[in-house]
Amino acid sequence: MAGITDYLVRNLQKSLQDVSAQTNNALYDLNGNKSSSLKDRINLEQSKINVLNTINGVPLGARQGNETDDTERFRRAVAIANAIRSEVKLALGEYVISGTIQVTDNKGYGCKIVGINDEGVKIKTRLTGTTPLFAFKGGSGTFSNVGLKNLSIVPDTGFEYGGTAIYIDGQCNAYYEKIHISKLNYGIWLHNNTAGSFSEINKFDFIDIKDCNNLIRMEQGAGDPSFHGNDFTNVYLNINDGQIGFNHVSGYYYNGRLDLFMWGMAQTLYILMLMPMQSTL
The missing domain is CATH 4.10.280 (MYOD Basic-Helix-Loop-Helix Domain, subunit B)
Structure with missing residues (x-):
């Protein structure tokens, strides 16, 4: 023993x-x-x-507590990425967002939100009216590192034709690429609505928008009338009856490029221009 x-x-x-x-x-x-x-x-x-x-890049992170959608974890990740001027990385999957994600707020710099690819990263919105999904309110006239890439944006069931996919109020030098948008109220809304704001030299490349009330809307609110140098290339617009492809409500669009491929129906309004373009290339 x-x-x-x-x-x-x-x-x-x-x-x-x-x-x-x-x-x-x-x-x-x-x-x-x-x-x-x-x-x-x-x-x-x-x-x-x-x-x-x-x-x-910054990973999205998990839902916390009693969160029933992905709105707050997007906001947390964007806050971290903005602080270090990095990117928010999105893995394959579906994400549900019910409020605005303020990507920039009166600063030229911020972050970029990037999906792993444009087919496998889907954002389902629960928005009404013209509420923005992604809002860009950068410091007008400054260079930036912000933008969106590789996303599909669609409404969740019961929220069709509500919300705005991309809202721009005074953002400059942002880059938006490989984005699919369908069945929202507005697809892209350039809206100088903050006093003194102007939205210039933003790049939109390989954007596919279909079946929105306004696929692209350009409008001066309380801000500056200038929409100088905004560049649309390889942009595909599929417009249904009663919808407007490019709605130029107000403000001046000049020294920019409209490389738009548009399809429509009998009652489609392709381009509505209430204010003139000046020196558009």
Whole structure:
């Protein structure tokens, strides 16, 4: 019996020694630098992960508490990405959003929201009226790193023809590419509505909009009339009866490009221009 006890004691001692050795090894990083404790080593590695997030983008994160859709986790991720001027990365899947995601707010810089591809990342909206989904209110006249890429935006069941997919009030130099929009009230709304704001030199490339009341709307509100240099290339508009493809309500659109491919029906209004374009290229 004593022999068995001695055997068990020796094995236990060896196991403890092995654990101690592994713990000690865990204090060292790949460069041989030793932390004073496991907690310090964990904090060090987390800081490295944070740096990688700055470079590679911010993940969306999970829903919290009693959240029933993805609105708040989008807002949290955008806040983090804005602080470090990075990107919000979206994995394959469907996301439900019931409120406005303010991507920029009176600053030229911010973040870009990027899906892994434009077919597999779908955002289902629960919006009414002209409520924006993604709102860009950047500092007019400044360069920016903001935009959207690789998204499909559609209404959730019961919310057809409500909301605005992309709302721009004083944003400049943003880039929107590979985006599909269907069955909202407005697809893209350029709306200088803040005093002194102007929306200029934004780039829209490979955008597909169909079956919205206004597919693209340009309108001066309480802001400046200038919509200088906004560039639409490879933009596809599928317009149903009673809808407007490009609705130029007010303001001046000049030194820009309208590379639009449009399809319609008997009662389609392709382009409505209540204000003239000036020097449009």
